[in-house]
Amino acid sequence: MRPHEKVRKLLPRVEAVEWLYDGLNGKIIPWTLENGGHSKDPSVQVFLVARDGTVFSRCADGQAHSASGFSGWLKEQIARFEKQYPRTAFRFEAPDMDLIDGRPASESFMAARRENKPILLYAGRDSAGPKDRKPLKEVKASRKFEKGTLSSKKAAEAAAGYVLFKIDLADERQAKWAKAKGIERAPTLLLFLPGKEEPVDLSKVKGASLAYHLKKHAPE
Amino acid sequence: MRTLSAVALLAGAVLAAPEGWHRTKKEGEAAALKSGKPVLVVTIWKEKV
Numbered sequence: 434m435r436p437h438e439k440v441r442k443l444l445p446r447v448e449a450v451e452w453l454y455d456g457l458n459g460k461i462i463p464w465t466l467e468n469g470g471h472s473k474d475p476s477v478q479v480f481l482v483a484r485d486g487t488v489f490s491r492c493a494d495g496q497a498h499s500a501s502g503f504s505g506w507l508k509e510q511i512a513r514f515e516k517q518y519p520r521t522a523f524r525f526e527a528p529d530m531d532l533i534d535g536r537p538a539s540e541s542f543m544a545a546r547r548e549n550k551p552i553l554l555y556a557g558r559d560s561a562g563p564k565d566r567k568p569l570k571e572v573k574a575s576r577k578f579e580k581g582t583l584s585s586k587k588a589a590e591a592a593a594g595y596v597l598f599k600i601d602l603a604d605e606r607q608a609k610w611a612k613a614k615g616i617e618r619a620p621t622l623l624l625f626l627p628g629k630e631e632p633v634d635l636s637k638v639k640g641a642s643l644a645y646h647l648k649k650h651a652p653e
Numbered sequence: 654m655r656t657l658s659a660v661a662l663l664a665g666a667v668l669a670a671p672e673g674w675h676r677t678k679k680e681g682e683a684a685a686l687k688s689g690k691p692v693l694v695v696t697i698w699k700e701k702v
Contacts, residue, residue: 447693450681475698520689
């Protein structure tokens with residue numbers, strides 16, 4: 434069986450997940466029901482999800498039943514997503530985040546510090562409630578920052594050798610962890626250098642200038 | 654019958670590129686953070702062999 438050509442062409446633009454149902458009492462059926470699904474059976478359903486796990490769009494059951502309907506939906510939703518969440522030139526990773534004595538801690542962040550690796554930490558905000566004025570402004574500012582400064586290819590190239598972390602202040606645990614580091618708003622971009630306790634704040638720096646700063650502190 | 658049609662359409666995509674597909678939503682989200690791409694989640698039932 435071959436995928437429809439139109440669907441196949443769109444797959445490189447997504448991270449595709451085949452999420453196998455974990456039984457009738459598993460966690461997947463409740464998740465589909467919470468996100469627009471109507472079936473209590475393990476039926477095939479299709480969602481487009483943002484990096485923070487929130488559902489961006491769900492393909493109507495009727496549309497998923499034809500190749501043209503499904504590919505049309507997917508193409509339209511990817512375009513809408515890419516407009517709302519512009520891809521950055523930087524390839525950030527999420528630091529792990531555990532609770533130790535009730536406080537969020539990140540072993541991957543601490544490991545990079547112990548190993549004297551320079552860290553570029555970006556704190557953005559991916560979502561906010563419809564009436565949360567300040568967080569909504571931060572979401573908008575984060576998108577602008579990502580579309581501008583973080584889309585600089587020169588800056589991203591200059592970040593070779595850096596550990597790149599991105600956190601989302603909409604995530605309660607990550608926000609608490611960030612607050613302990615003095616991060617109170619998004620977007621914030623901090624450079625943690627080996628041997629130095631205080632980070633360098635690069636939040637106001639533009640793309641070309643960011644490249645300069647990153648080269649200046651680049652590991653040899 | 655409609656469900657079966659959907660399975661056929663989507664399973665085609667799944668079976669054609671199993672190597673490139675993530676196995677959990679969490680894995681897809683981690684990859685999306687790095688790539689900046691959206692996550693296409695297809696929930697599907699497969700009999701265990």
